[in-house]
Amino acid sequence: MAKSKKRKVTNHSTNNKPPAKQQSAKAAKPGPSPKAKPTIPFHSEDRILLIGEGDFSFAKSLVDHHACYQVVATCYDSQEALYEKYQPQAEEHTKYLEESGQTVLYGINATALDRTKKLINLGPQWDVIIFNFPHVGGKSKDVNRQVRFNQELLVSFFKAAIPLLADNGTIVVTLFEGEPYDLWNIRDLARHSALEVQRSFKFAADVYPGYSHARTLGNIDGGGGWKGENRDARSFVFQKQGASGEKQPEWKRGSKASKKRKREGEKDTSDDDD
Template sequence: MTPSTPNTPPKALRRAAAAAQAHAKTAKSTKQPQHSRPEIPFEPHDRILLIGEGDFSFATSLLTHHGCADLTATCFDSAEELGRKYPQAAGHIAALEAAGMSMLYGVDATKLDKRKEIKRERWDRVVFNFPHVGGKTRDVNRQVRYNQELLVAFFRAALPLLVPDGTIIVTLFEGEPYTLWNIRDLARHVGLRVGRSFRFSADAYPGYKHARTLGNIEGDGGWKGEERPARTYVFEKAEEGGQTREPDGKKRRRDEDSDEDSDG
């Protein structure tokens, strides 16, 4: 920038400075973020219950890369069935056990109160990544209904397990048939509301690999579910009458569909 001289009028200097400042502000606001940081809905101190963990790679990533050290990871399969479906799970289980984390087998997401290890605790985060009933039928409408029933039963089972400000976190693939499940409405019917939602980034969890409901399938062409677009929903307890509490404890009315959506 060329230094000013005594002959430059002060008013002109002020105009030039204001113009430069406005230009810089505009350039900053129009600049597109190149590397937005993915949102991680966990804190290291959270007590986290993971449902339907598949091969336990997600739990291992939370422990190893995000410092979450109060984990209980569960899967629907028995230990024997898990080993058959996901041979890679052995290494993840060994890492979790070495760190003192808990693993539970044969856990039904719709009957969490049947396991005393789960219901005797209160959880900051109850997490169900990519819930799915599996290939029960080829009829799309029936498949949608079965998955809706799974989610509603899971919400009802998980809600009493939360601490007062706890959340239920569910991640689904985007697009049909998953959008047909209407997860927001399902949650609303059981006393939950979406606090926020955002794109799920598998890259934020190094070592995580999406485990198919059917397990590893030979000759599937190297299918990688973690590369499909997905969205995470963070559900909060809804107040009576559709109200939610402000940080100062006051209640305010909130539109049920006005949750914060982030594409970052």
């Protein structure tokens, strides 16, 4: 009898199929981090004193775009010299300010504010005093002498401004970053003038529409080799020593990052917000 052939059985069960290749999921690309909101060191209702204005474009922006309505804007130049240096925009800006009910003062010395009757008579004291880009001008080409001259300017300004400051008021000074400005050591100058550093932050010129940095020499044909509003700059906020315990507006209390560091027990050695 012939042997029956065994039939080879192929197992078609899906359980023995090799596992299908799985494509590795691509890691989701993180989205762009939200842009930090720029710091504006005043409120629209503050009594604001501006020192050392150039063509008054900063003052105009405060009124026109930030709805500030208690502004006194001053410059060191006489009215005649100002209009000659910054023609035609200075006259346009000062006219706008005065027509908006603000005060413009000429010939105001930043180192003698406490002895200037025009300011004293305006009382009461100021919530915010702002001095953007102070500089003595080209007194010397020697860097060390320039540093010393500008340090003397700042110390004299601080001492003259303090008597005009409200109890919880602040002084804001903006400087370019890098040398020679870092050599001025503005934090130490303020501490030796009975002030303490409250915070500092990057100055964002684009927050002030219409503002343009005015050179001490006046308008330069072609705009000069650089524009100040495009350079990195930092604003420093100072208050009277011992005033830190007083009630402060939210923007004056320090950044969220600084608060987080304190909650987590990390030593916070910097007043910089960014």
